[in-house]
């Protein structure tokens with residue numbers, strides 16, 4: 001069922017103890033959206049818990065409340081809200097089949113591949129889930145403070161790569177304007193999001209870029225497990241590199257293949273404006289947006305790469 005911000009606000013206000021879940025391999029949007037909503041609900045006297053299967057990434061680590069995310073599912077919550085998770089598997093271990101849940105599952109998301117797996121689904125085609133959460137905060141009747149604004153602006157800035165993606169609209173900028181006026185510091189948020197790479201990570205990217213290949217407008221690079229630091233959480237190393245690949249002039253679409261220690265290959269796909277790679281990610285069991293999508297595929301690095309590059313080559317030939 002497709003919902004509205006006011007319907008979601010009305011439902012949230014019915015519950016006292018609410019769990020907000022950020023997606024696995026989290027980014028600034030899922031963490032910022034969860035925290036922005038959490039602080040708004042807390043200002044209304046609600047008890048809010050936050051869950052995420054993986055550690056908070058650096059771009060969102062300084063946000064107020066970022067240290068509260070837990071990976072163990074709490075008991076006795078009245079409602080669960082999933083933010084920025086395009087399907088229920090993205091909720092990780094915090095997802096519970098509906099029979100086991102006490103209350104409703106509320107989905108707030110901006111991925112066009114989201115099929116609406118919640119009891120209530122607020123899915124809108126915005127640049128960031130944080131943009132939708134801002135509408136919910138308005139509908140809750142909460143006036144923006146600097147804390148809520150900082151969390152939500154982090155979501156918008158990180159998902160739009162600083163207002164540069166094809167998904168950025170006048171509404172994204174209007175949301176950012178309101179969040180800045182409420183006290184969010186754009187320079188500090190941008191610095192936190194984009195200027196904190198380690199030299200060792202850039203060296204790793206250099207190694208991957210040296211071995212990158214391009215054919216028919218499809219550019220790809222790989223990060224084999226043997227190159228990765230111990231305990232690597234793939235998203236932290238990979239997502240910035242996937243974005244960088246997409247800056248290559250001749251590339252129509254690009255893909256980064258990261259070998260994980262669980263036997264899965266993480267695939268991050270990016271596209272220039274005019275191409276839509278979300279369908280390819282969906283076909284391989286993932287999802288996303290026209291310009292940025294991803295999936296995790298079982299198989300060898302070479303096997304998965306071959307299958308995905310084939311699919312992307314067909315896409316470039318069809319959409320180009």
Ligand SMILES: [Mn+2]
Nearest residue numbers: 029084129159
């Ligand atoms: Mn997002």
